[in-house]
Amino acid sequence: MNESVISIRGLSKTFGTNRVLDHFDLVLHRGENLAVLGKSGSGKSVLIKCIIGLIRPDEGNIEVLGQNMLNLNREELDDIRVKIGFLFQSNALYDSMTVRDNLEFPLRRHSFRLAPAEVNHMVMEALRNVGLEHAVDMMPAELSGGMRKRIALARTLILKPEIILYDEPTTGLDPITSLEIINLINAIRGKFGTSSLIITHDLKCVKLTADRIAMLIDGHCHVTGDFEGLRSSSDERISPFFS
Amino acid sequence: MPGLSKWNAVMIISKNSGVFLQEIGELSRFAARFWREWLRPRYEFREFIRQCFVIGYKSLPLTGLTAFIMGLVLTMQLHPSMIYYGVESLIPSMVGIAIVREVGPVLTALIFAGKIGSSIGAELGSMKVTEQIDAMEVSGTNPFKYLVVTRTAASMVMLPILVIISDSISLYGSYLGNNIYERTTFILFFRQVFDSLVVADIIPAVIKTFFFGFAVGIIGCFKGYFTDKGTEGVGRAANSAVVVSSVMIFILDLVVVQITDLMNLYD
Amino acid sequence: MQNQAFNTVKLGIFVLTGLFLLILSLYILGKNRNLFGVGFELKTHFEEVNGLVTGNNVRYAGIDVGSVTGVDILNDTVIEVAMSIDRKMRDIIRRNAVAALGTDGLVGNRVVNISPGKGEAPFAVSGDQLASRKEVSTENMLQTLSRTNENIAVITAELREVVHRINTSAQLSELLNDRTMSADLKASAENLRRATAKASDLMSQASGTLSLAYEGEGALATLLTDTALAGDLRVAVQKISEVEESADRLVLHIDEAAKMVNENLQYGQGPANALLRDSLLTYRLHTTLENVEKGTAAFSENMEALKQNFLFRRYFRKLEKAKKKETESR
Known part of the structure; x- marks a missing residue:
């Protein structure tokens, strides 16, 4: 049961003179919720974007579902991306499209041949998963921040991915809304059995969602462990996160 | 310390020219990528049509109005001088040549740069900072094709059409302007306009608008696509898209005029 | 989706309008330059073409009928100009038509003017060479x-x-102004008339005598019946009658002449003055002089305008400078 879906070895990325990632290693197992905890600007977002292939690392290896992400051509990359959901920090809803079009976008783009009725059914189902069926014909600008996050999550879910990458899912939300999102994250795992990589610096989110926590400090994986274990750690570089 | 300040100036200039050259290089690579990708499947045809509508059709009222006023004013301004030399009957020919060869294409392209360049820059810029471009990428879409190719191709195809229609509106404005001073029939006016024109006036003028359209589209996309530093960057992207593409229009115009001059087309 | 379809229609209208206008203007220009019409070709030779180039208009009796398609140097004095002429003109232009170079207005484009030749000739066909006239x-x-x-x-x-x-000239004016001349003429006419009257009397008397002679006898009768004598006499009488007739005509002419002289004397001051008073002649002379004056004035005005013209201004300034320099050096 310890099959790894994502395994990262020696990942390095430098922007200018700033070495954001320095031989970073990480393994995500099937079905687990792994939180990556780090300071703002510590390269968490860079890490997650390297995984999905948005940023090309300087060196290192990324294997997702048994495929080396760095050696894939565009079509193969698209094929593997269907299996990876990505929840953007800023939601990345297309402003010019309705919620329906936003959700249909990945369906249409990934060259599936789907009947319109089928597409509609999938859109409504995804919206039902996040409890926002009524918002189907609204524009993103008309939605509140929490609703947008849920719509973005619905768009991620519509392709039924095996892995979901959450980029700061609770940042910028009020405590109640973030709790709703945290509950959704857990519900999705329960329902679809997805493996999740959650990038965050929100302790509550980490505590409620993560089975395992990786500490990203100074560009590499400082330590991994569960929440309680890390909280009781005496490492002076870890304890500030839990105070 | 004059020596130091001089050294500083040199530093600033070399640094700025370095940035400038780097930008030119990046823009060239971006443009080259457009040509590499635009013929490869898959074709974002629906988005292209949508962009044609937004970029072309919706710009018509603005460019049409400015073209009309330009034709009218050009005629009214020319009239006293032409009267002075007793050649007011040459006004249609002069205005015709001026509009078709130069004023129509360049003025329309500048208005187009102001409207479309800024909107593309701002749209792509805000998409960039809100990660929409990344979202497209992970949704199995090549954002370069979906956003850049469609917009650049649309502005490349639409600007010539806008220019042709604006030229016609401009000439009509000129006809009305001419009628303020003397009665000319519509047919006589346009006969005189066309008598002074040759095919070699229209074809290079239309061809250069393709380049203008390409410049506006690609620069707007480039500025938007590489926006950073959040919302402030979006404004800067829109602004510099207009500035750079306007300057580019004049540079291209100069180049095209030089080339057509060398080709000796206007005989 | 409905909205999208509607937008597409609008876009289609927009694009088609643009293409239509482009094609229309190209068509009009092409028609102007005979790009699309299949014409027939005529040639002509000139000594020089004064800046004629491919694409210049060809006119027949002032109407655009085609364009120049080629200007080639055949040898040091002959330049061949090829022209494409509207097919409709095949039944108009004859082989003896004459081509000449001209200008569209004073400073306009060069044109080739074809004008009909004198006399009959077959219609020109493709490839014919027309005669040319040196341009003005x-x-x-x-x-x-x-x-x-x-x-x-x-x-x-x-x-x-x-x-x-x-x-x-005193003599001439005296001669012309002499009033006695007409009086003399009149008198001579009167004399003539009298003379003819006398002749007529004489004739009637003679005829009376003759009849008497016929009827009577005696010496005269015999004399008169002598046929030879009678013949001579008849000729004499005939001659007298002829004299009478010509005298009549002469009187008529003299009368007329007298009348004319009279009139002249009445309304004018002699023929010399009348010559000068010929209003038509003087008017013509006057207008000719005026035209010449106008022509020179217009020409100098043109020159002035040319000088003002920004294109030539520099040239004229240069000219002025050169002149100034010359005077200074003197």
Whole structure:
């Protein structure tokens, strides 16, 4: 049961003179919720974007579902991306499209041949998963921040991915809304059995969602462990996160 | 310390020219990528049509109005001088040549740069900072094709059409302007306009608008696509898209005029 | 989706409008330059073409009928100009038509003017070569005008002298103004009339005598019955009658002449004055002089305008400077 879906070895990325990632290693197992905890600007977002292939690392290896992400051509990359959901920090809803079009976008783009009725059914189902069926014909600008996050999550879910990458899912939300999102994250795992990589610096989110926590400090994986274990750690570089 | 300040100036200039050259290089690579990708499947045809509508059709009222006023004013301004030399009957020919060869294409392209360049820059810029471009990428879409190719191709195809229609509106404005001073029939006016024109006036003028359209589209996309530093960057992207593409229009115009001059087309 | 379809329609209208306008203008221009019409080709040779280029218009009797398709140098003095002519003109242009170079307005484009030739000739067909006429250039025109000017100046000077001499010549004016002449003429006419009347009397008397002689006898009768004598006499009588007739005609002419002289004396001051008073002649002379004056004025105005013209301004300034320098150096 310890099959790894994502395994990262020696990942390095430098922007200018700033070495954001320095031989970073990480393994995500099937079905687990792994939180990556780090300071703002510590390269968490860079890490997650390297995984999905948005940023090309300087060196290192990324294997997702048994495929080396760095050696894939565009079509193969698209094929593997269907299996990876990505929840953007800023939601990345297309402003010019309705919620329906936003959700249909990945369906249409990934060259599936789907009947319109089928597409509609999938859109409504995804919206039902996040409890926002009524918002189907609204524009993103008309939605509140929490609703947008849920719509973005619905768009991620519509392709039924095996892995979901959450980029700061609770940042910028009020405590109640973030709790709703945290509950959704857990519900999705329960329902679809997805493996999740959650990038965050929100302790509550980490505590409620993560089975395992990786500490990203100074560009590499400082330590991994569960929440309680890390909280009781005496490492002076870890304890500030839990105070 | 004059020596130091001089050294500083040199530093600033070399640094700025370095940035400038780097930008030119990046823009060239971006443009080259457009040509590499635009013929490869898959074709974002629906988005292209949508962009044609937004970029072309919706710009018509603005460019049409400015073209009309330009034709009218050009005629009214020319009239006293032409009267002075007793050649007011040459006004249609002069205005015709001026509009078709130069004023129509360049003025329309500048208005187009102001409207479309800024909107593309701002749209792509805000998409960039809100990660929409990344979202497209992970949704199995090549954002370069979906956003850049469609917009650049649309502005490349639409600007010539806008220019042709604006030229016609401009000439009509000129006809009305001419009628303020003397009665000319519509047919006589346009006969005189066309008598002074040759095919070699229209074809290079239309061809250069393709380049203008390409410049506006690609620069707007480039500025938007590489926006950073959040919302402030979006404004800067829109602004510099207009500035750079306007300057580019004049540079291209100069180049095209030089080339057509060398080709000796206007005989 | 409905909205999208509607937008597509609008876009389609927009694009088609643009393409339509482009094609329309190209078509109009093409028609102007005979790009699309299949014409037939005529050729002509000129000594020089003064800047004629491919694409210039060809006119027949002032109407655009085609365009120049080629200007080639055949040898050092012959330049061949090929023209594409509207097919409709095949039944108009004859083989003896003449081509000449011209200008569209004073400073416009060069054109080839084809004008019909004199006499009958078959219609021109493709490839025919038309005769050419040397053009009347503005320069030549001005040269001729200047020569004409000089001639007119000489003529007017001479004319003035002639008139002056006529007016001052005493004998001539005396002769012309003499009122007694008509009186003399009248008198001579009167004399003639009287003479003929007398002749007529004589004739009637003679005829009476003759009849008497026929009827009577005696010496006269015998004399008269002598046929030879009678023949002679008849001829004599005939001659007298002829004299009478011509005298009549003469009287008529003299009468007329007298009348004319009379009239002249009444309404004018002699024929010399009348010559000068010929209103048509004087008017013509006057207008000619006026035209010459106008021509020179317009020419100088043109020159002035040219000088003001920004294109030539530099050239003229240069000219002025050179002149100034010259005077200074002197």
